Amino acid sequence: MWLTFLHVFHKTETVEYPEVKPYLAPRYRGRIVLTRDADKKERCVACYLCAAACPVDCISLQAAEGEDGRRYPEFFRINFSRCIFCGFCEEACPTYAIQLVPDFEMAEYDRQNMVYEKEHLLISGEGKYPGYNFYKNAGVDMGVKGKGEGENEEKPVDVNDLLP
Amino acid sequence: MSLEVRMVKITIDGKSYEVKAEKNLLETCLSLGIDIPHFCYHPALGSVGACRLCAVKKFRDKDDTKGRIVMSCMEPVTEGLIVSVEDPEARSFRASVIESLMTNHPHDCPVCDEGGECHLQDMTIMSGHTYRRFDFPKRTYVNQDLGPFINHEMNRCIQCYRCVRFYRDYAGGRDLNVFSSRNHVYFGRHKDGTLQNEFSGNLVEVCPTGVFTDKTLKKHFTRKWDLSNAPSVCVHCSVGCNTIASERYGSLRRIMSRYNGAVNGYFICDRGRFGYEFVNDEKRIKTVMLRADKGAELEPINDEKLYSNLNQSFSKKKNITGIGSPRATLESNYALMTLAGKENFYHGISKKEYLLTKTISDYFLTSGIHTPSLKEIEKADTIFILGEDLTNTAPMVALAVRQAARNIPNEEAKKNHIPLWNDIAVRELGQNEVSPIFIATTYNDSLDEIAEKAFRSSVHEIANLGYSIARNVDEKAPDAKSELKDLPELAVRISAALLKAKNPLIISGVSNGDEGIVDAALNIASVLRSKRSNVMLSMILPECNSMGLSLMPGTSFEDLGNKESDTLIILENDLYRRSGNDFVNDLFKKSSQIIVLDHLNNRTTEKSDILLPAATFAESEGTIINNEGRAQRFYKAVENKNQVKESWKWLVDFIQIRESDHSYSWNRLDDIVESLANELPVFSKLTKYMPDADFRMLNTKIPRQTMRYSGRTAINANIAVSETGLPADPDSPLKFSMEGQQENPPSSLVPFYWTPGWNSVQAMYNYLNEPDGSMKGGDPGIRLFEPVPAADNKYFKPEIRSAEVKKDELQIFPLYRIFGSEELSSMSPSVSQMIQEPSLLINEKDAVNLMVNDGDLVMLEILNDKIKVKLKIGYGVQPGMAALSMNLPGMQYFELPGSGKFHKL
Incomplete structure (x- = not known):
């Protein structure tokens, strides 16, 4: 009884959620988003590594190619009713496209609504890793930069040149 | 090479092994399951020692502790060889090689x-x-x-x-x-x-x-x-x-x-x-289509309506005629034969093609001549190609012939003690020397460059050449008179070369549509066989299951004549590619109902009253028999969608309607195969050669998917989030799943290559007894032609044929193209970009006489048929002759060889 009485004067631990939101660190593993490059183009190059890394196999996508050769996912589906928010997909992603963000408010009455398509996942910003553009570091010419114009690249070889 | 393989003892990392002597160390290690990284070595291409990645350490003897680094791909396996793969120095050498290779590799x-x-x-x-x-x-x-x-x-x-x-x-x-x-x-x-x-x-x-x-x-x-x-x-x-x-x-x-x-x-x-x-293809036939009345359009219907319709068509009173197909499986053709009855089953090929393939399959069944596999073709040291443009009718045979061309120079290498895997040295020694290869075709062949002599003439003269060669070997063989002066001399030269050879091979086929060529090829094989035992004869047939169909009862559908039928069933076949328009139109008029099973729309499906969507090779299981007489089973990779069903399943449904007493209880593919093997003795081996649908490994079927198959719980989540079970697949020992034993499936059931550490196709090494050898558990497939004791030679007599060509007309022979002449592949968008327009090859002299130029469009007339073609001049076609593209998309059927004339447009 005494103990109970003492607790009346303690600082309250209960947070009045949802009126008061708790602080979540930026690295919190919540809702999954797909980010864009600074030029607003999709970062995802549809390499399938997130799908391969996913331990519950809840990601499926299909690669497609734009006119300039740039790869993008034709569809990108995450079944959040299976997702365990382990963050392996983010770890696997070579382009920082897929990111887990501090948001856990995803409850639904109907399980079917937990299936997110690309339009539900794609955001317009760069998320946690601003400034990175995969294509500037890759050797391929897929519309972002020409051959030999990327970071740490030499000009294309002149095949007719036989100089030692 | 002696037949006995010399074995030697070698030591790898302290363990001793007994291995074949003529191999190199890399090959040996890979077949022992010891992984050595490598790039430039490929089992089919040999070693050149270029990439320096396969370094291992070699020790002089047991006391040598220092050793030296050698490239394992260039190291012959010798008695007492001591090497170390795991040696730290060798390991760091390999790591540094790959590091330098990776310096320029992009971040891609x-x-x-x-x-x-x-x-x-x-x-x-x-x-x-x-x-x-x-x-x-x-x-x-x-x-x-x-x-x-x-x-x-x-x-x-x-x-x-x-x-x-x-x-x-x-x-x-x-x-x-x-x-x-x-x-x-x-x-x-x-x-x-x-x-x-x-x-x-x-x-x-x-x-x-x-x-x-x-x-x-x-x-x-x-x-x-x-x-x-x-x-x-x-x-x-x-x-x-x-x-x-x-x-x-x-x-x-x-x-x-x-x-x-x-x-x-x-x-x-x-x-x-x-x-x-x-x-x-978007235009695949996906639903059952029905034409309510003659003259009405085809309209999609559901299964229920279909079967109520079919109950009438398949009542016992109605007579049914079935036309099979050389591109449908053995099981589908057999199910059709069972439905229609043996006497009403016809082969969906022209009469000429039927006679030629039948001659060939009968000959293989009775003569005891060996039909070589591609591997055996590569071992031949003298080859005579009679009338077949291999690069375009059977490309892989042409590739095998190219390898066979190296056998004589390889002998030279062996004499000089150079192992055959030492690719550059062997090629340097051989220079441009090739084994004797003789080619007789109507137009230039891309194999000409490796031929000792390429003979260009008409189909008849090519046949005459064949007869003369047979005659040169054995006087009992019939001779044929040729009008060409240099032909007897060439015949003597070829027959001498064939007699001299250790492994002579004759390649011919039915592509020219000429009995003379086929008969002459069989004659040569027979006469050589009477002199020696190891004669090989490879006959190229037109389609994937031509051999299978020719082993079944029935005759060509052109023999249907005036026979009328209530229901005509056409199995996976566009009859307009097989016979003239008039004949096929007439045939369709004589039947009150036409049922067609096929994958894609064509001129025959347009005429159907009921059109059934048939599964392609990728969506069905089935057996086909190749030109060598090897039966091989393929399995379903894609599940059927919509109303698409395997042809044999449709036909089994019809049999059950017709035989309402359920005298046939075929539930799955294996039942049909068993019944086929019992009914037709030639197929009796089909039941035993591979695991049936009840085959299990660790109590489960073999998975079609890799262990890392992704997206299981998301692929269909947009349709329904709750997951459904695996699709039933009662006809095969494979399942649409990633669960089950992935390692060491039977050789005929390998769905993909993967072993730990090996994600690329090179994982194949672990499925083989040795690189470039046979598969573990034996190579898949079974040969139906057993070696039988040589029968008394019965020779085919040449028909007396003078080339019946009217004045001002050219003799016209068929011209095949790898892209376009085959029906199904030409529907593929990538292949269709490679298809050339219909063309006519003519001789330079004729072009001058007729005043035409290369690339001119002309109207060609053959009998009553006309076609617009592009002229091409040269290509080795002889004066008075021409070659016309065969079976390109949109072309009508021409019975070639024939004669015709053209005029400029």
Whole structure:
């Protein structure tokens, strides 16, 4: 009884959620988003590594190619009713496209609504890793930069040149 | 080479092994299951010691502790050899080699189609290079457009030279080469353009990185680990190469070669690799279509309505006629035969083709002549090709002939104690020398460049040449009179070469539609057989199951004559490709109901009253028999959608309607095969040669999917979030799942190649007894032609034929093209880009006489048929003769050889 009485004067631990939101660190593993490059183009190059890394196999996508050769996912589906928010997909992603963000408010009455398509996942910003553009570091010419114009690249070889 | 293989004892990392002596160390280690990283070595191409990655340490004797580093691919296996693969110095040597190879390799894997099945990725991991120290700029290259099949990304190259060694040395291509020098070496064409060689698709598998990748896969790209695969067999010619068919999201994604030591080995041709796209065609027949009345349009109906309709068609009172197909499986043809009855079953091929294939299959059954596999063709040392344009009718046979051409120079190498795997040395020694190969065709052949003599003349004179050769060997054989002066001399030369050879091989076929050529080829085989035992005869047939169909009862549908039928069932066959328009139109008029089963719309399906969607090779199981008489089973890779069903399943349904007493209880494919084997003795071996549908490994079926198959819980989540069970697959021992034992399936049931550490196609080593040898558990398939004691030679007599050509007319022979002359592959978008317009090859003299130029459009008249064709002048066609493209899309049927004339448009 005494103990109970003492607790009346303690600082309250209960947070009045949802009126008061708790602080979540930026690295919190919540809702999954797909980010864009600074030029607003999709970062995802549809390499399938997130799908391969996913331990519950809840990601499926299909690669497609734009006119300039740039790869993008034709569809990108995450079944959040299976997702365990382990963050392996983010770890696997070579382009920082897929990111887990501090948001856990995803409850639904109907399980079917937990299936997110690309339009539900794609955001317009760069998320946690601003400034990175995969294509500037890759050797391929897929519309972002020409051959030999990327970071740490030499000009294309002149095949007719036989100089030692 | 003596038949007995010499065995030697060697020591690898302190363990002793007994191994074959004539191999190199790398090959030996790989067959022992010891992984040594390597790039430039390929079992089919041999060793050149270029990449320096396969370094191991060799010790002089037991007391030698220091040792020295050698390249295992260039190290012959000798008695008492002591090596170490795991030696720290050798390991660090390999790691440094791969580190330097990786300095210029781009940061591309996420957008590289090779990623996940990349030999370079595997080797980098295997060598232990994990951290990049090189911090300077990377070399870059400009890519080339290499046509509709192959994508080029030169930055990824590691200069192993495998591509040009395959393309130039192995496949005889000319237009891919190495340019520039030092670390600027470039692999490509002299300028952008389509790769000309018929085997260019193999660059995808030969290239250890992503320089050459499959352009058709790129359009619907999927990683190897996401594909659901099934062992399949190519249906685009009669050779029957083994393939792996891969599916994702319900569409067929690609075809890769599947190793079969007796058939195609590591490679397949471009028609087989890229012809698959017709399976995914938007215009596929997906629903059952019914024509309510004659004159009405075809309209889709549901199953219920279909069966109520069919109950009348298949009542016992009605008589049914069935027309089978050389491109349908044995099971489907047999089910049709059972439904219609033996006397009402007809082969859906022209009368001439029927007679020719029947002659050939009867001959193989009774004569005891050996029909060689592709592997055995590669062993032949003298080859006579009679009338067949192999590169276009059976491309892989042409590739095998190219390898056989090296047998005589190889003998020389053996005499000089150079092992055959030492590729550069053997080629240097042989220079341009080739085994004796003689070719007799109506127009230029791309094999001419390796031929000792290429003979160009008419179909009749080619047959005469064949008869004369037979006559030269044995006087009892009938002779034929030729009008050509130099023919007897050539015949003497060829017959002498064939008699002198250790492994003589005669290749011919039915593509010219000429009895003379077929009979002459059989005569040569018979006379040689009377002199010696190891004669080989390979006959090229038109389609994937031509041999199977010819072993079944029945005759050509052109023999139907005036027979009327209530219901005519046409199985996977466009009859307008088999016979003249008038005949087929007339045939259709005589039947009150026409039921057609097929994959894609064609002129025959347009005439149908009931059109049933039939599953393609990728969506069904079935057996086909190749030109060698080898029965091979292929399995379903893609599940059937909509109302599509395997042809045999439709036909079994009809049988059950007709035989309402349920006298047939065929529930699955194995039941049909068993019944077929019991009814027709020639097929009696079909039940035993491979695991049936009840086969299990660790109490479960063999998984079609890799262990890393992704997206199981998301693929269908947009339709329904709750997951459904696996699709039932009662006809095969495979399942549409990733669960089950992945390792060591029976050789005929290998759905994909993967072993720990080996994600690329090179994982194949672990499925083989030795690289370039046979598969563990024996090569798949079974030969139906057993060696029988030689029968008394019965020779075919030449018909007395003078070339009946009217004045002002040209003799016209068929001209085949690898892309276009085959029905199904020509529907594939990538292949259709390679199809040339119908053309007529004529001689230069005729062109001058008739005052026409190369490229002119002319109207060609053959009997009553007309066709607009483009003239091409030259190509070795002799005066007074011409060659007309066969069976290109949109062309009508011509019975060739024939004669005709043209006028300029």
